[in-house]
Amino acid sequence: MDLSQVLEIASHTDAGMVRSHNEDSIASVADKGLVVLADGMGGYNAGEVASGMATTVLTTELRQLLEDHAPHEVDPQSGQKAALKMLQQQIAKTNTSIYQASQSQRQYAGMGTTLVVALFYDNKVMVAHIGDSRLYRMRGDEFNQVSKDHSLLQEQIDAGMLTKEQAERSSNKNLVTRALGIDPAVEPEIHEYDTRPGDIYLLCSDGLSDMVSDEDIGMTLKALGANLNLAAQQLVQMANDNGGRDNVSVILIRILREYPAGHGLASKILGWFR
Amino acid sequence: MAKLILSMDGLVLKEILLSKERTTIGRKPHNDIQIDNLAVSGEHAVIVTILADSFLEDLGSTNGTFVNGKTVKKHFLQNNDVIELGKYKLKYMSEALPGAAKAADFEKTMVLRPGAMRKPPETHPPAAAGGPAVPSAAKAHADTQIGITAASVGAHAPAPAPAPVRHAMLKLLSGGNAGKELELTKPLTTLGKPGVQVAVITRRPQGFFITHVEGANKPIVNGKPIELQAHALNDHDIIELAGVNVEFFFKP
Numbered sequence: 311m312d313l314s315q316v317l318e319i320a321s322h323t324d325a326g327m328v329r330s331h332n333e334d335s336i337a338s339v340a341d342k343g344l345v346v347l348a349d350g351m352g353g354y355n356a357g358e359v360a361s362g363m364a365t366t367v368l369t370t371e372l373r374q375l376l377e378d379h380a381p382h383e384v385d386p387q388s389g390q391k392a393a394l395k396m397l398q399q400q401i402a403k404t405n406t407s408i409y410q411a412s413q414s415q416r417q418y419a420g421m422g423t424t425l426v427v428a429l430f431y432d433n434k435v436m437v438a439h440i441g442d443s444r445l446y447r448m449r450g451d452e453f454n455q456v457s458k459d460h461s462l463l464q465e466q467i468d469a470g471m472l473t474k475e476q477a478e479r480s481s482n483k484n485l486v487t488r489a490l491g492i493d494p495a496v497e498p499e500i501h502e503y504d505t506r507p508g509d510i511y512l513l514c515s516d517g518l519s520d521m522v523s524d525e526d527i528g529m530t531l532k533a534l535g536a537n538l539n540l541a542a543q544q545l546v547q548m549a550n551d552n553g554g555r556d557n558v559s560v561i562l563i564r565i566l567r568e569y570p571a572g573h574g575l576a577s578k579i580l581g582w583f584r
Numbered sequence: 585m586a587k588l589i590l591s592m593d594g595l596v597l598k599e600i601l602l603s604k605e606r607t608t609i610g611r612k613p614h615n616d617i618q619i620d621n622l623a624v625s626g627e628h629a630v631i632v633t634i635l636a637d638s639f640l641e642d643l644g645s646t647n648g649t650f651v652n653g654k655t656v657k658k659h660f661l662q663n664n665d666v667i668e669l670g671k672y673k674l675k676y677m678s679e680a681l682p683g684a685a686k687a688a689d690f691e692k693t694m695v696l697r698p699g700a701m702r703k704p705p706e707t708h709p710p711a712a713a714g715g716p717a718v719p720s721a722a723k724a725h726a727d728t729q730i731g732i733t734a735a736s737v738g739a740h741a742p743a744p745a746p747a748p749v750r751h752a753m754l755k756l757l758s759g760g761n762a763g764k765e766l767e768l769t770k771p772l773t774t775l776g777k778p779g780v781q782v783a784v785i786t787r788r789p790q791g792f793f794i795t796h797v798e799g800a801n802k803p804i805v806n807g808k809p810i811e812l813q814a815h816a817l818n819d820h821d822i823i824e825l826a827g828v829n830v831e832f833f834f835k836p
Contacts, residue, residue, distance in 0.1 A: 351693045481636035484693045533774045536798040
């Protein structure tokens with residue numbers, strides 16, 4: 311199923327106002343309904359290498375798999391959707407690639423990356439994330455953070471030590487508890503959500519969420535939702551106007567209409583009459 | 585490293601570095617900070633330090649723990665907070681120098697790996713009396729963080745401080761609401777009719793800008809349609825949008 315007519319995708323990435331190079335990496339495969347965002351870390355340009363490997367390996371491998379397999383199909387043995395298995399396996403593979411590169415080449419030692427991946431299919435989205443790159447959703451007038459950071463601050467909030475407001479003032483920002491490529495194995499967090507026509511999804515690196523409040527991000531999407539490209543540029547500009555301390559990347563996806571997967575001939579024929 | 589300055593009646597008694605994950609305060613001698621005064625409970629309070637953040641927790645003391653004059657059970661310590669126990673005062677000073685504090689906030693992302701953590705040299709079991717649940721990952725010491733590339737602070741020019749932006753207003757010159765004024769207080773203000781013609785005015789450190797959002801026609805400023813990119817607004821510019829004239833001006 312070609313999703314390029316169903317999803318409107320806009321993205322923008324920028325090094326910010328302080329850093330000399332951009333260690334964020336973004337990629338999308340519109341017809342397969344796949345978007346990937348990674349925020350690399352590590353000395354010299356190793357961060358760029360890690361995030362670049364993450365987006366390249368994942369899009370290449372998943373594009374190939376999605377040619378041959380329908381993501382909504384359920385495996386009769388495990389009872390799990392093909393999408394889940396694909397994401398798990400390919401993220402594991404990507405992790406291994408980055409980990410091995412960092413082990414074998416000295417200049418890449420210790421590199422790693424955060425990751426957020428969204429795969430759209432059958433009126434649903436499956437989201438996998440590692441670290442503090444986020445997915446938000448705008449539905450109607452409601453703007454919410456969907457993914458929960460793997461960070462020290464989030465753990466402290468969960469443990470009741472900090473409120474969200476106090477976390478803003480913490481000195482321990484930017485400490486993630488999970489990352490891709492730093493250990494031989496990684497556990498991504500994967501969830502599936504229903505989508506609705508009109509929804510806008512935002513994937514972003516912490517360069518946006520640390521510099522611009524959720525309220526202002528939501529307001530921007532509400533005001534500029536009609537023009538996704540402009541909205542993406544405006545978000546990056548707001549992060550830079552507020553200091554632009556970090557690389558900032560955003561991917562926006564709008565659901566234009568329903569996109570049920572064909573579950574058989576009958577539904578395919580019905581689909582023609584929609 | 586953050587520190588506490590113990591004083592009584594304005595007299596400085598002692599300086600204590602918060603070098604441990606848990607620093608206990610109380611009257612009994614086994615406390616890290618012993619205050620031998622009857623107004624202080626045997627185990628009065630504890631300060632839990634996680635990397636650069638410190639949290640104060642009252643351990644059910646008889647006379648309570650006060651921070652800046654307010655009684656607290658649990659408190660996220662901020663630089664220059666004054667903790668009071670009876671007649672004693674403990675001033676909390678966070679480690680960072682005034683200039684370095686900001687830069688440290690924005691060090692590059694680092695990873696804390698629970699699996700590879702070294703045990704802290706002195707591990708006190710979390711107090712049974714409701715000590716804050718320290719996430720396991722938080723026990724990591726600085727040397728287990730990987731990929732530390734603290735941006736060389738001096739090398740970068742400090743980010744431009746947002747300049748104070750002048751207040752600006754819009755005044756409707758035609759249409760049903762002619763004469764009505766609107767102050768541009770939000771970072772973004774949209775104008776026009778959704779589906780027909782919409783433009784947005786953004787408030788930036790450099791000033792105010794108008795950008796075309798949707799519709800076949802671009803907004804007209806002082807008689808000329810604007811280009812696709814953001815257009816800077818000047819005092820008393822006239823904007824024409826969806827058949828309505830609006831004046832932009834700075835508040836005197």
